Ligand SMILES: [Zn+2]
């Protein structure tokens with residue numbers, strides 16, 4: 001086995017969110033990141049890969065990314081994990097109403113496990129590091145697994161997530177990019193929450209050269 005992990009990128013749902021299935025090739029233990037709909041297809045993929053999902057991980061609480069949480073949770077009997085700041089933020093009634101108005105669907109229900117910056121989750125040989133990267137939402141995180149960064153709506157290929165939705169802040173997002181993401185090794189693979197760029201994946205090094213939010217706002 002030369003591959004150090006099993007990694008599937010699956011665009012799903014009306015918002016074409018990138019769902020990720022990441023598994024340890026030795027133990028077949030896995031995590032699923034942002035199950036965003038088309039749950040039956042995701043469950044079929046899990047079955048076909050012969051993997052055992054241990055955690056449902058959300059990069060943030062927006063409706064489009066948490067759409068499939070409940071069905072997968074019921075089928076797989078595993079906990080939903082989210083950063084504590086989004087879990088708190090999207091529990092607020094006024095925030096829920098505003099977010100529903102903005103996205104047309106309600107935001108996340110309460111998580112089972114509240115994550116903090118620096119937490120590490122394990123699935124077989126996988127080490128999942130939680131990097132808190134607020135800005136798109138207060139509790140947005142990126143998950144780092146063996147040199148692969150699952151960047152949600154914080155960092156896209158050539159762009160960043162919206163900061164005009166409730167709880168968003170461009171200044172905070174730029175600070176997250178500067179302090180937490182561009183300090184990672186340049187060869188770190190970037191796996192975004194949507195395929196909005198010219199390719200469905202990138203690297204930190206490439207984004208440091210080509211992403212205008214980094215080249216113009218941070219490095220100039
Ligand atoms: Zn979002």
Ligand SMILES: [Zn+2]
Pocket residue numbers: 017062064065153193194
């Ligand atoms: Zn999104």
